Structure formats: structure tokens, C-alpha cells
Amino acid sequence: MRAVKILFLLAVVITLFSGCKHNPLKVDISDIDKEVEVVPFDEGLFSLEGKDTLQAFVELSNAHPDFFNLYTYRIIKIGGIGDEQFGELMKAFITDTMIQDVKALTDKEFSNYTKLEKQLKKAFKYYSYHFPDKELPTIYTYISGFNQSVVTAENIIGISLDKYLGRNCGYYQQLSTTPQYKVQNMHKNKILSDVAFAWGITEFEEPNAATNLLGNMIQKGKLMYLVDAMLPAVPDSFKIGYTPQQLEWCQMNEPQMWTYLIEKEMLYTTKRMNIVRYINDAPSTSGFPLDSPGRTGVWIGWQIVRQYMKKHPEVTLPQLMANNNYQKILNDSGYNPE
Template sequence: MAKNLRIGKSYSCGRPGTLLVFFLLILLGACGKSDQSCQVSSEVAAIPVDLKIERLEDLLFEAKNNDAINYFLDSHPDFTNKYLQEELYPSREALVTTLSEIPRDSLMAALYQEVKSNFKNIRQLEKDLENGFKHIKYYFPDFKIPKVYTFVSGFTSDLYIDNDMIVIGLDYFLPHDHKFQPPEIPEYLAVRYDEAHLVPMIITAISSRYNETNLKDNTLLAEMIFYGKAYHFTKAMMPCTPEELIIGYTSDELAACYSNEQFIWTHLIEKEAIYETNPFEIRKYTGEAPFTDVISTDAPGRVGRWVGWNIVDAYAERNNVELKTLMEEEDARKIFMQSAYKPRQ
């Protein structure tokens, strides 16, 4: 599928200075954090955000000739330059030729039709993103509303996010049981790639712009706090979103975390793991995996991130810290010490 198409991937989902990658998301269990703050305030609702997502896959697949493709590229210079990376092609003609071949590829044509069938309209996606952007602009008034495009990437790019533009590869977010699935994503990650997880994934990626961190602190604790702040940010921007959709656990996995919170925390303390600096050891607690086997094969992967989220929540609540102040706090140890975090009994 579109083997010669170069597509940029620019969003950062991990703590600066690490090789870890964010993946996220899924449904609220009975023992999770409450959604008492679910109501959207009138101040947030009043913030003017008029979001219209442009479906660029239609412009490409319905282009009648090369002139139409050229016009498509000229009228979307940000997409052309940053996503398609036109500078990597020997000429504009070479890029146009590559793009013109995509609709004629039988697999790409079939994939496009499946995307059109499964995403007949994207009104709910627009509404959810607009609501998230309203919240971000409320807390961070300098936030610039990006252009948002959809595209069919041929499973080469799920999301591209920078300060000015978001491109959503809708082919990645087809239903989990769909016949077309991203070939390089393992099953335990693929279950999070559907429409329900899309907006939390975008908002969490955006959180990295505001998530200050001390790059000299290479401990597991710093990694945990970084992710905890990211999830705390996303929950603030999407107050009605179940925490499973933010952290990326199933309801059973989340329930297991709460049921075994004392056991998980005892392991981290007794092993002095939170002060670990070896990146390979840190990855055992925060890296993508089907389970956190250093604790237990029954513990879901990335459980260190979940503990970090609980620590950050405790710190913010105990000290009545505003979101902007929290995101600017670089001192992970301060957040930990002043959180007085204790596992729930």
C-alpha cells in the first residue's frame, strides 16, 4: 500500500530524552476515580472554537487528474510540506505521480472504501475535539487551535501532531475486528486503536507541550510523574472521559490495579525501584508490554504510569495545585514527597 509515499510522524508521546512511546486508552470500572467534575463549566463552554475537520482522503481519491492533485497540494501547503514531506521528492511532479498511483492501487482503494463506510460522518469526533480544545484554551490561553485533517495513510502514519496541524490516519482507527488492521501493531496495543480512543490519544500527546520535566532526572520516579501529569492533564481536558480511555486499560485491568495497589506499591518501595536509573529496568515498569512481569504476569503493562497518575492526583488534591502550576513543576521528587501518596486499602 502506497510503498513510495513518505509521510511524516511528528507528535511526541514520551518524556523528552527517553525512547518510550505513549499509547493509550478504554471504559470506566466501578473502583476507579470518580467523575464528579464531569460537568463542563459555562466559562469553558463559552470559549469560541469553531473546528471543522477536513477530509483530505476524499480530495485525493476523488481527484480526476494530476491537475486536481496539484491543486490539492497547493491549497494545503502545511499538509504537503510537513506530512507528505515534499522536499524528499526530486520534484513536485514526482510527488504528484506517487499520489496519483494510490487510488489505482486495489488494496488502497478497498481501504478507502472501508474508511468511508466506517466513518460516514465525523461530527462526534469534531465535537469531542472541539470540547477538548476549549478546555486547553481555558487553562492555556496561548493554545493555538490547529488545523485538523483526516487521511488514509495505508497504515504508514496513525497520527501526526504539531503546533499547527493534526493529521488523523483514519485507517488505523477502524473497528478492532475489522479485516484491515495495522500490520506492525501487536494485539495488546491494537485493541486501543479505534474511534473511542482517538481523542484522548490526541489530547495526551498535546499535553507534552506543557509537561515540564527535569531532563537530568533519569529515575523511574521522574518517568512515572511525567506520565502521571500527562494523564492528569487529559482528564482535566476531558472530564467526562472514563479513565480507561485515558490510561489504556480494560475495565478488568484497571480493577486489578486498584485491587492490588498495595502490592504494587510495596514492590516499588521494597525494591527501591522508583530511584532506578537504568533505562532498561525503567522500561519494565513504564514501557509498552502485555503485562508488567517484573511485578507479576497478572499486572497490566505500564503499571508504573498508573501509579504515577495516582501520585500526581494526590499531590494536586492535597496541595490544591492549579493545573498550569502542576504542569510547570519539574521536580518529580517534590511532587512525590508532597503528595503523601498511600495505596487505597
């Protein structure tokens, strides 16, 4: 009996240790000194209410010259500070009843702003670990009036905090331009992966490099692997924006999806509509069952890249991001889900 008990305990220990998979992306960043700057731009903007606005806007513009025009031209789209009606339009924006209410909701949702700031800084320390020579962006947070969630420009990332107020935010139900499947990702746990993915597109994606579905899948898969590297402790569901049920569906149906793409000769299709149906966000993937999520092509590309990097530990993240030989990545990955 004693021998049986010892064997049983050994079996339990082996099972526990075999289940603990080492994540090679959980690297030591304690010695990384470079740190991204996070600027709460909305605090500066809304503090100007009731002041000599045009002069105050000029001062705010001087304080943030690289971001101010991006904000006024591209995000809230009211033009530039030199335009005749700029002061009135800006004043109307920050005093608007809805915007004021949204600002209050945002302040409540992000009352622990320091936590978000620390998370962003940590993500970019991981980025600096892999890309020590790359310049870090400055990150600005703000109220956009429900415009783009994340915008990027040269050395700039902008985050619309009012696009991350939670799935149950009443305003999201009123936005006719925002379908319900997108609303499921409008919560603060999605900010980090949205930022990492958007920055990856800005820094590494070559728009004309991928000409067929396979190329697009692996191109997006590389970006998802960059998200892995910047956010090694974040759950996959938050990284790709799936519910736990959708993620489980992909894991359970991975072999069937891959077989379908091969049998239907989809991997090398260059038809835009065929590429879009597997790559773009949607309530489900056309051609797959209705309970499938959208962007399943991105998810499969992500698994291919993960398998490639697991099989080739000598490949660095910069080498991966520079490799646009998508067919070779597939071949060298040995990807064959069963």
C-alpha cells in the same frame, strides 16, 4: 417502625450523595469562543482520483501548505511534490486496491464524522479554558496506510483514521508489525485520548527533565492529568487504553505495586531497561503477574498526580504542567495507597 424507616431513607440518601464525587475538571466551557479546526484531508485527496493529478496535487498542497509536506514526507513517505516521480507515486497510493478498500471501511466506520469533529472541538475548548493564551492546532484526518496513529508538528495534529477501525478489522490481523495488545486500542473511542496525550507531549514534555523511574512516572502522570482535563467525561479505561479488567487489576493491586517498587528500590533507578519496563506499552509489566497490564508505571504516576491535585486545589493546570520537581510532587501528594 416509622422512625426506623426514616433513618433508613436518610442513610440511603447520604450514601447516594457521598457516592457522587464532584469532578473539578468539569468546568463551564460555554463561554469559550476559540475553536479548533478539523480538516478531513482524505476527502480532498481521494476526490482527485482520475484528474490531472500533478496539477491537482499542487492545488491541494496550496490549500494545505502546512500539512501537505508533513503528509507526503513523514506519513506516507513518498517524498515531496517537486520530486520527479511524485505524481505517479501519489496516484499509485490513492488508486491502490488495499487503500481503496481501507478508505471504504473508514468511511463506514466514521459515517458520523460530525460526531468526532464535535468531540475534538469540545476537548480543545477544555484545553483553551486552562490555557487561554495558547494557540490551537489545526487537526487533519486522513488515510495513512496504517502508519502512525497520531502525528504532531507545530500547530498541527494528524489522525490516521485507518488506525481506528475497530479491534476486529481484518487488516489488523495481517499487520505483522502490530502486536495484538496494541490492536485492542485501535478503535474510535481511543482517538480523543491519543490526541490529547500526543498534544501534551508536544506542548509540555521536556525530554531530559526526568532522569529516573519516579520522574518518568510523574511526567507521564501529568500528561494523563492533562487528558483528564481535556476529556473529563471519558472513562479511565479509554484514557489509558486498558480493558475494564486491566483497570480493575491496577485498582486492586495499587498498594502491592507501590510496595514492590519501594522494596526493590526501583523508584530512583536510572537504568533505561528498568524505566522502559514500567513506562512503555507492553502486553504486561515485567516483574508483575502476567495478568497485569503494561504501562503500570504510567498508571501509578497518574494516581500520584491526581492525589497531588486533589490535595492542592489551588494549583492550576498550567502550574502543574510547568512543575518538573517530581520528588516534591510525590512528597506533597501524600500518596500512600493502602
